Amino acid sequence: MGIGQRKIRPLVAGNWKMNGLKASLAEALAVRDALTGAEGAFAADVMIAPPATLIGGFAAALGDYPLLLAGQDCHPKASGAHTGDIAAEMLKDAGASAVIVGHSERRADHGETNATVRAKAEAAHRAGIMAIICVGETREERTSGRTLSVVSKQLQQSAPGSATAANTVIAYEPVWAIGTGLTPTPDDVKSVHAAIRNNLISLFGPEGEGMRVLYGGSVKPDNAACLMAVENVDGALVGGASLKAGDFLAIVSAYGDT
Numbered sequence: 001m002g003i004g005q006r007k008i009r010p011l012v013a014g015n016w017k018m019n020g021l022k023a024s025l026a027e028a029l030a031v032r033d034a035l036t037g038a039e040g041a042f043a044a045d046v047m048i049a050p051p052a053t054l055i056g057g058f059a060a061a062l063g064d065y066p067l068l069l070a071g072q073d074c075h076p077k078a079s080g081a082h083t084g085d086i087a088a089e090m091l092k093d094a095g096a097s098a099v100i101v102g103h104s105e106r107r108a109d110h111g112e113t114n115a116t117v118r119a120k121a122e123a124a125h126r127a128g129i130m131a132i133i134c135v136g137e138t139r140e141e142r143t144s145g146r147t148l149s150v151v152s153k154q155l156q157q158s159a160p161g162s163a164t165a166a167n168t169v170i171a172y173e174p175v176w177a178i179g180t181g182l183t184p185t186p187d188d189v190k191s192v193h194a195a196i197r198n199n200l201i202s203l204f205g206p207e208g209e210g211m212r213v214l215y216g217g218s219v220k221p222d223n224a225a226c227l228m229a230v231e232n233v234d235g236a237l238v239g240g241a242s243l244k245a246g247d248f249l250a251i252v253s254a255y256g257d258t
């Protein structure tokens with residue numbers, strides 16, 4: 001299937017990680033203005049996940065079209081004595097329509113398990129926002145031939161029963177490809193995304209057929225079209241290259257040919 005004939009509307013999401021101050025609004029506005037000016041030209045939803053400190057201000061400045069906002073993490077509970085944590089309800093209140101959960105940096109830096117990630121995805125659904133659930137193997141897991149089993153297990157244990165095509169997105173992000181400039185070959189991406197799709201169908205039936213599966217890890221303007229053309233790749237989760245509007249828009253342009 002050509003990149004323009006997909007049944008699933010793709011999503012290109014930028015994960016700003018711990019980068020961005022109020023002045024970074026200029027980048028978000030530049031993305032919004034390009035999307036607004038090219039209304040209908042990009043066959044994809046476009047989202048950025050700035051630090052939580054910026055979501056409210058960005059939402060106010062961006063208006064309601066057409067750039068979506070997401071958080072980068074949430075607490076499983078809706079409120080309570082959890083100093084420093086942010087509830088999915090708070091992200092929604094600030095203007096986010098989604099939250100990334102289980103990013104490998106949170107799994108590594110904060111010891112998040114699949115069970116934690118699942119509880120966070122359930123929290124997103126409870127709050128009425130979309131969960132972007134991240135999975136991906138380490139270099140050691142890939143070189144020892146365990147990629148598909150590791151990713152399948154993460155998926156089965158992280159995706160909650162409340163997941164639907166509308167409220168859940170899966171992001172496949174090989175840990176060794178994040179921030180390194182390295183990417184898997186298109187064939188490798190194809191085989192992991194096919195395994196994820198099969199898992200989603202066996203877990204969620206028809207909903208699993210419609211769930212978006214993003215690729216993330218060193219997506220750049222010069223490799224985006226090639227990666228996004230792979231079967232079962234329904235968009236991208238972009239880190240470093242999402243920080244500058246020009247680079248991010250060049251990646252979104254992979255979906256500009258329809």
Ligand code: 13P
Nearest residue numbers: 015178179217218239240
């Ligand atoms: P990079 O695009 O910087 O490799 O980061 C990918 C990522 O972790 C997005 O969540």
